Amino acid sequence: MTIQLTKVQLFLLMFVMQTGFVYTSFQNMVIEHSKRDATIQFLVVAVIFFMQLLFFERMHKYFFLNKFTKALYLIYWTSYIIVFVVYITYVLTTWVFPNTPESVLIAIFLSVCLYASISRPETAINIGVVLIPMLLLFLLFMFLTVKNLSVTNLLPFFYDRSNTWFMGFIFSTYAFGGAEMYIVLRKYLAKSEKMPKKALAIYFIILTSFYLLSITFTLMFFSLEELKLIPEPILYILHSVEVTFVKRLDLFFVYIWLSWSLVTIVNYVLVIRVVYFENKIKYPKVKLLIFFIVVGGTANVMIRFSILEFLKQNLVYGVIAFSFLLPILIIVINKLRGRTVSDSVKSS
Secondary structure, eight states: OOOOBOHHHHHHHHHHHHHTTTTTTHHHHHHHHHGGGHHHHHHHHHHHHHHHHHHHHHHGGGOOOOHHHHHHHHHHHHHHHHHHHHHHHHHHHHHTOTTSOHHHHHHHHHHHHHHHHTSOHHHHHHGGGGHHHHHHHHHHHHHTTGGGOOGGGGOOTTOSOOTTTTHHHHHHGGGGTTTHHHHHHGGGBOTTOOOOHHHHHHHHHHHHHHHHHHHHHHHHHSOHHHHTTOSOHHHHHHHTOOOSSOSOHHHHHHHHHHHHHHHHHHHHHHHHHHHHOSSOOSOHHHHHHHHHHHHHHHHHHHOOHHHHHHHHHHHHHHHIIIIIIHHHHHHHHHHHHTOOHHHHHHHO
């Protein structure tokens, strides 16, 4: 299966995949360790991410996956999706459907994802467009909480540093998980399209601002002690907003986040299809069905609060390895060997 992407489509795919999994919860983990320095630590990691994007753009011709690295990424992406399905189910049972069996929620959610995934690739590529007005609405209602924010919560910087302070940098990388998608999808950019540094800078500014807003609002809305008890701070902030046309605004945004999550999984599956179905294979729909059955069955077994907390605390190391370190290692090795993507295509 082959696809062609425009710059806008590439960045839209990346934005959805880099925000859909962690946007409502990663603030808690970052602030838990870095305290009031969360914004500073996040910005440091953001700059590293931008430098990586520039490196990827310059060296993308040296990035291709052999059978071993493809297998590694398949395991990682599948595990990432499974953890996310567990988390989605936990949030839905906590906020919306407390009396619905988890297995039923998983089956319904993944059935929709399967239906979208077996459609034409263009459907998965462009489905993220429907999220744009939703996310703008999301931001609009976030700003309605400004009157409840306390700017003094942001200060002082570099004051309450603890033994785990450095972990704030580690958990900030959650915001940039999926960075490897740029280098994976870059070769599918249409030949008529060029990728200037300005385009990368614009994407970086949008993504960083989107996350920075959530961290800043969380710090200004809650005290540090309150945050220890609040796993999804963004949903709690929206819960405080009172409007006349919706009784519980937080539930409204849970449904938006559910749509956001669905599109994220569909986009991840699209990447898996592109990477592993490059050559025509027999029964691709059956294999996708088996994939979702494996994901759903594994997620159903793993739905335990203790397991979820363990995964949230440790999956970040997988993000660092597969989004930051492994792509650079692959590029360096292939550059030393003098192998490029075009050479790989000729030999396949």
